[in-house]
Amino acid sequence: MKNFIFENPTRILFGEGMLDRLPDQIQSAGKRILLVYGMDSIRRSGLYDRLLALLEQAGKEVFELAGIAPNPRRERVAQGIEICRREKIDFILAAGGGSVIDTAKAVAAGSLYAGDYWQDLYREGKSISSALPLGVILTMPATGSEMNGITVLVDTENKIKYSYNNVLLNPRFSILEPRLTMTMPKEQVIYGTIDMMSHVFEQYFSPPDHDNLTEDLAEAILRNIRVNLDRALLDLNDYQSRSNLMWCGTMAYNGLLRNGKDGDFQAHRIEYALSGTYDIPHGAGMAIVHPNLLYHIRKKAAHKLARLAVRVFDIPALDRTEEELALAAVTAIRDYFTACGAPARLSDLGIGPEGLEEVAGKVNLIRTGYYPLEYEDVLAILRMSV
Amino acid sequence: MKNFIFENPTRILFGEGMLDRLPDQIQSAGKRILLVYGMDSIRRSGLYDRLLALLEQAGKEVFELAGIAPNPRRERVAQGIEICRREKIDFILAAGGGSVIDTAKAVAAGSLYAGDYWQDLYREGKSISSALPLGVILTMPATGSEMNGITVLVDTENKIKYSYNNVLLNPRFSILEPRLTMTMPKEQVIYGTIDMMSHVFEQYFSPPDHDNLTEDLAEAILRNIRVNLDRALLDLNDYQSRSNLMWCGTMAYNGLLRNGKDGDFQAHRIEYALSGTYDIPHGAGMAIVHPNLLYHIRKKAAHKLARLAVRVFDIPALDRTEEELALAAVTAIRDYFTACGAPARLSDLGIGPEGLEEVAGKVNLIRTGYYPLEYEDVLAILRMSV
Numbered sequence: 011m012k013n014f015i016f017e018n019p020t021r022i023l024f025g026e027g028m029l030d031r032l033p034d035q036i037q038s039a040g041k042r043i044l045l046v047y048g049m050d051s052i053r054r055s056g057l058y059d060r061l062l063a064l065l066e067q068a069g070k071e072v073f074e075l076a077g078i079a080p081n082p083r084r085e086r087v088a089q090g091i092e093i094c095r096r097e098k099i100d101f102i103l104a105a106g107g108g109s110v111i112d113t114a115k116a117v118a119a120g121s122l123y124a125g126d127y128w129q130d131l132y133r134e135g136k137s138i139s140s141a142l143p144l145g146v147i148l149t150m151p152a153t154g155s156e157m158n159g160i161t162v163l164v165d166t167e168n169k170i171k172y173s174y175n176n177v178l179l180n181p182r183f184s185i186l187e188p189r190l191t192m193t194m195p196k197e198q199v200i201y202g203t204i205d206m207m208s209h210v211f212e213q214y215f216s217p218p219d220h221d222n223l224t225e226d227l228a229e230a231i232l233r234n235i236r237v238n239l240d241r242a243l244l245d246l247n248d249y250q251s252r253s254n255l256m257w258c259g260t261m262a263y264n265g266l267l268r269n270g271k272d273g274d275f276q277a278h279r280i281e282y283a284l285s286g287t288y289d290i291p292h293g294a295g296m297a298i299v300h301p302n303l304l305y306h307i308r309k310k311a312a313h314k315l316a317r318l319a320v321r322v323f324d325i326p327a328l329d330r331t332e333e334e335l336a337l338a339a340v341t342a343i344r345d346y347f348t349a350c351g352a353p354a355r356l357s358d359l360g361i362g363p364e365g366l367e368e369v370a371g372k373v374n375l376i377r378t379g380y381y382p383l384e385y386e387d388v389l390a391i392l393r394m395s396v
Numbered sequence: 397m398k399n400f401i402f403e404n405p406t407r408i409l410f411g412e413g414m415l416d417r418l419p420d421q422i423q424s425a426g427k428r429i430l431l432v433y434g435m436d437s438i439r440r441s442g443l444y445d446r447l448l449a450l451l452e453q454a455g456k457e458v459f460e461l462a463g464i465a466p467n468p469r470r471e472r473v474a475q476g477i478e479i480c481r482r483e484k485i486d487f488i489l490a491a492g493g494g495s496v497i498d499t500a501k502a503v504a505a506g507s508l509y510a511g512d513y514w515q516d517l518y519r520e521g522k523s524i525s526s527a528l529p530l531g532v533i534l535t536m537p538a539t540g541s542e543m544n545g546i547t548v549l550v551d552t553e554n555k556i557k558y559s560y561n562n563v564l565l566n567p568r569f570s571i572l573e574p575r576l577t578m579t580m581p582k583e584q585v586i587y588g589t590i591d592m593m594s595h596v597f598e599q600y601f602s603p604p605d606h607d608n609l610t611e612d613l614a615e616a617i618l619r620n621i622r623v624n625l626d627r628a629l630l631d632l633n634d635y636q637s638r639s640n641l642m643w644c645g646t647m648a649y650n651g652l653l654r655n656g657k658d659g660d661f662q663a664h665r666i667e668y669a670l671s672g673t674y675d676i677p678h679g680a681g682m683a684i685v686h687p688n689l690l691y692h693i694r695k696k697a698a699h700k701l702a703r704l705a706v707r708v709f710d711i712p713a714l715d716r717t718e719e720e721l722a723l724a725a726v727t728a729i730r731d732y733f734t735a736c737g738a739p740a741r742l743s744d745l746g747i748g749p750e751g752l753e754e755v756a757g758k759v760n761l762i763r764t765g766y767y768p769l770e771y772e773d774v775l776a777i778l779r780m781s782v
Contacts, residue, residue: 011574011639013411018404024655025399188397221623222640223647226616234609241607253397254608257655261609269410269643 011222011270018265020157021183024257028185029060033068035145035183040100044093046075046114048106052149055193061105061147073097075117081164081171081285081292082109084128090117091127094142102144104181107202108153108162108292111146115161115179118142132163132172141176146184150194151256152202152293154209154263156184164286170372171282186260188253196246199255200350201293203239206259207232208277208296213267214318215304215311216274216379224270225317231258231267232322239350274379277303280388283372290359297352298359301344302394307381312336314380356396366392397608397656404651406543407569410643414571415446419454421531421569426486429456430479432500434464434492438535441579447491447533459483461503467557467671467678468495469550470514476503477513480528487529490567493536493588494548494678501547501565504528518549518558527562532570536580537642538588538679540595540649542570550672556758557668572646574639582632586736587679589625589641593618594663594682595649600704601690601697602660602765610656611703617644617653618708625736660765663689666774669758676745683738684745687730688780693767698722700766742782752778 023031036043043065052058065072075090093099094117104114118141120127130136148156155161159179164171194202214228235258241251261267280303281295308315315336319325323342327335348354356362370389377383383391409417422429429451438444451458461476479485480503490500504527506513516522534542541547545565550557580588600614621644627637647653666689667681694701701722705711709728713721734740742748756775763769769777 011410011636011643013414015407015409017407021401021403023401024397028399220636220640221620221627222636223617223620223644226620227613227647230612230616231609234607234612237607250397250606250608254606257397258609261613 011220012218012272014269016265016269017177018157018180019177020180022157022186022260023183024186025253026187026189028187029064029147029190032061032064032147032185035185036068036070036101036103039143041069041071042073042098042100043070044073044075044090044097044099044102044117046078046090046102046104046106046110046117048076048078048110051193052105055190057105057147057149057190061103065103073099075113078106078110078113080109081289082113083164083166085166086113087116087120087163090114091120094121099142102142103147104144105147105149107148107150108155111148111155111181112153112161112163114144115155115159116163118144119161119174119176119179131174135174138176138178141178144179144181146181147190148184148186148256149190150198150202151186151191151259152205154206154259156181156186157260157264160263162282168286168372170286170374172374173282186256188249188256191252191256192247196243196351198291199242199246200352201291201297202259203235203255203293204297204347204350204352205293206255206262207235208300209263210267211300211304212275212278213271213273215307215314216272218270218272219314220270222270224267228267229318229321231262232318234258236322236346243350272378276376276379276383279374279376280391282374283369284356287365287369287372288359288361290361294353294359297347298354298356298395299391301340301347302391304343305340305394306387306391307379308336308340309333310381315339361396363393363396366396397606398604398658400655402651402655403563404543404566405563406566406650408543408572408646409569410572411639412573412575414573415450415533415576418447418450418533418571421571422454422456422487422489425529427455427457428459428483428486430459430461430476430483430485430488430503432461432464432476432488432490432492432496432503434462434496437579438491441576443491443533443535443576447489451489459485461499464492464496464499466495467550467675468499469552471552472499473502473506473549476500477506480507485528487531489531489533491533491535493534494539494541497532497534497541497567498539498547498549500530501541501545502549504530505547505560505562505565517560521560524562524564527564530565530567532567533576534570534572534642535576536584536588537572537577537645538591540592540646542567542572543646543650546649548668554672554758556672556760558760572642574635574642577638577642578633582629582737584677585628585632586738587677587683588645589621589679590683590733590736590738591679592641592645592648593621594686596653597686597690598661598664599653599657599659601693601700602658604656604658605700606656608656610653614653615704615707617648618704620644622708622732629736658764662762662765662769665760665762666777668760669755670742673751673755673758674745674747676747680739680745683733684740684742684781685777687726687733688777690729691726691780692773692777693765694722694726695719696767701725747782749779749782752782
């Protein structure tokens with residue numbers, strides 16, 4: 011196994027009624043709380059009122075940063091930092107999905123950072139020595155942000171997303187009440203689940219291949235997602251499948267699947283340029299880009315795609331060659347995404363072939379995994395995706 | 397998925413050369429370190445000298461609690477607590493396997509506990525509010541103690557083991573250098589790996605069965621252990637298989653496999669009475685007891701044993717009934733342990749049928765899992781095991 015360092019201090023409170031433990035969790039935090047949330051959904055669902063009551067019960071004074079949209083933008087972070095500094099905020103509480111949590115993390119880091127947080131952290135990846143403590147109430151499982159130190163933001167000037175990762179941005183606690191996710195529209199359930207699967211792929215399809223546990227864990231998560239997404243799509247109110255999917259999303263991107271692996275993340279980089287440019291849902295972008303990227307690298311990743319075909323998609327090996335199995339795996343992934351109801355082409359989202367060179371030019375090449383991509387590769391994948 | 401709370405703050409440093417990071421890891425700890433270790437093996441392997449040099453480099457003053465034997469005893473804990481209080485120890489460093497780490501944890505808790513730590517914690521399970529911080533250098537993978545808050549000790553008066561669990565006893569960091577495990581005798585590699593598999597079984601064979609990820613993770617670990625133990629037994633110096641097994645041992649018992657599951661642990665309770673009485677290696681006791689316990693409960697656990705047969709031991713379902721598959725799984729487990737070189741019967745360890753009633757009477761019944769055991773069940777399992 012390749013060397014690794016693993017650390018994940020986030021406490022997870024999972025299940026029905028866990029929200030009632032919020033006062034206990036923030037008891038030792040200071041008095042002044044910044045509540046970060048999204049659009050109207052937490053007000054409509056009644057979560058907003060429950061949160062205010064629980065925070066009042068805990069004797070906290072609440073400030074708000076509201077209206078965080080999908081594909082979150084730096085402008086809102088600046089407002090959050092300004093509130094934290096002016097109001098001497100002690101603790102940030104994020105109630106929402108990945109966009110809300112990632113914005114809250116940027117505020118947590120930026121508030122205590124003396125320099126230009128955007129340039130130094132998101133653009134140059136510099137380390138931080140402190141951050142405001144953060145807690146999470148998760149309402150949309152997808153990004154895994156509830157149990158990692160990763161934050162992704164859109165640079166509105168350049169229309170591309172950048173990410174930053176530091177263990178100081180791991181939430182102190184995350185409350186995962188599956189019932190809070192039941193109000194998600196079907197489309198978001200599908201996109202969120204594809205985002206989880208993409209996180210697994212980004213780590214699974216990368217060297218080294220040492221027969222280590224991490225590969226088996228990745229396959230376990232993919233198999234479990236298949237079982238439970240099928241069941242959830244038959245009945246979106248089915249608690250077991252929805253709760254199982256919620257935990258899969260957290261486990262897919264909490265660092266465990268990276269142990270002993272290089273990781274790839276080139277599909278994410280391509281999607282960051284796409285959703286930065288066109289403001290499409292991240293999961294929809296991944297559903298389109300990831301199968302095409304895997305098709306493009308299918309020869310160099312043949313051994314691993316063949317393993318996935320047999321172990322996750324139950325395709326019998328029979329007398330098929332490795333390359334045949336690899337192609338079958340790519341087809342199975344694409345077919346599965348389509349069968350779930352995800353878009354297969356950019357044109358399904360109203361995006362045409364014009365401007366793809368510009369999008370490809372914005373992709374922050376990291377040249378990782380089995381097949382490090384150059385500009386021409388990215389352009390070929392994008393053209394396949396129209 | 398059943399409700400759960402998961403928290404595991406231990407930082408893992410895994411791989412070659414990680415021991416050199418020890419000074420960084422204890423930099424912020426106080427100056428006075430208690431080094432806890434076992435018998436002569438760390439002196440013979442050179443680890444002892446390396447540790448002293450690294451601790452000197454970090455500017456620490458070192459005190460020692462040495463000679464911790466397998467199946468660790470309370471008497472040594474008392475000595476450790478006395479040293480910690482007298483010498484105002486700031487940080488405990490445990491270098492060894494489960495016995496050393498578990499003793500160090502007892503010292504960490506007991507030193508700051510005003511009452512009778514044995515009675516209150518190990519016997520009555522009371523909570524603690526503080527413990528001395530602890531770091532680990534793991535030399536024998538098996539118990540998972542390097543990434544949990546669990547400690548198991550022998551009560552020499554009553555000749556039985558008791559355990560205690562608290563997140564304050566999670567090591568702050570654990571250094572896992574697979575090469576440090578290369579000096580283990582083959583027998584210990586086998587016993588250690590069977591202990592890991594037993595930890596997985598104790599969690600897997602328990603309700604509820606909600607198709608959740610935890611089941612798939614358990615199967616992933618068991619499959620990976622099989623692949624890598626086979627390879628390790630062909631060549632004990634094979635780095636890949638030994639390092640993979642080391643990580644499996646940590647993952648088998650760091651809390652992840654308990655999420656959404658009740659857990660069983662009745663096989664462990666029986667073995668605690670056995671190894672408390674006869675001072676046999678814990679892994680050897682588990683190799684004997686666990687297949688017999690599973691045989692005893694095979695009808696109530698049939699659905700899960702059948703699933704294990706197919707998913708872990710690749711037994712084709714064909715037209716076999718669930719009960720047939722369940723029996724096949726029990727046989728496969730027993731045969732696998734025997735093929736690896738583990739004892740199958742207590743008589744292999746020189747233990748006869750006399751006194752089994754007394755052992756059964758000492759077992760701390762917890763009545764968990766698919767089939768809560770009574771005294772008669774335990775006695776039947778022990779008699780099967782002679």
